[in-house]
Amino acid sequence: DTEVTQTPKHLVMGMTNKKSLKCEQHMGHRAMYWYKQKAKKPPELMFVYSYEKLSINESVPSRFSPECPNSSLLNLHLHALQPEDSALYLCASRRVLGRLGNTEAFFGQGTRLTVV
C-alpha cells in the first residue's frame, strides 16, 4: 500500500471561512509534507513534519496552520485566506531507504482549493 489519501478533493471557501485539509497514510512513514502548487509550476514546499514534530516552515503565512496529531495524519488548517491562495495543495510522505537515507516520497492526489 503506497497510498496517501487527501480530503476533500475540491474545496471552495470564502475569505472569512475556516476550513481544514486532511492527509492520511498508513505506510509507517515518519516524514510528512505539505506543498502548494500553481498551474504548470512545480510544487512549492510549505511544511515538513518529522516524527510528528514541525521541522521546517518555509516562511508560510500564519493563515496556514499545520498540525500532525499522530504518525498517520497531517492536517492543514486554513483561516482568512486570500484569492491568491487558490492552488492545488499536495500532501506527501516519505520513506527512508538504506543506510544512506535515500528517500522516495509518495503523494496524495491533492486538494484543489478555490478562495472566493
Added chain:
Amino acid sequence: TQLLEQSPQFLSIQEGENLTVYCNSSSVFSSLQWYRQEPGEGPVLLVTVVTGGEVKKLKRLTFQFGDARKDSSLHITAAQPGDTGLYLCAGVRPGNQFYFGTGTSLTVIP
C-alpha cells in the same frame, strides 16, 4: 533560487520522436527521484537513482544519474500521447527538505 533546474521548461513534440529532459544542480544529492504529474493529480513516482553514473530503464524511459550526483537526465524513446504531463525531478537536502526541480511540461502530439 532553485536548487534543481530543469530544461527545457516546455517541450512539444510529435508522436514517435525522442526527447531528453535535464535536471541540474550545483549541490550533491544522495538520491534523485523523477515524477510525472497530470493536471489536477498528485505527482507519481517514476524512478529513484542513487549511485553516481547509475542508469535505470523503465520501458521507453531511460534515467541517468550523473557521476558526481549533481545532475540527472530522462530520455524518452518514441514518445506517445500518454507521455504528456509535467515531469519533475526531486532531491532531498539535510533536515528532510524534499525539493522539486523547476519542471518540464511535455506535450506529445498524435
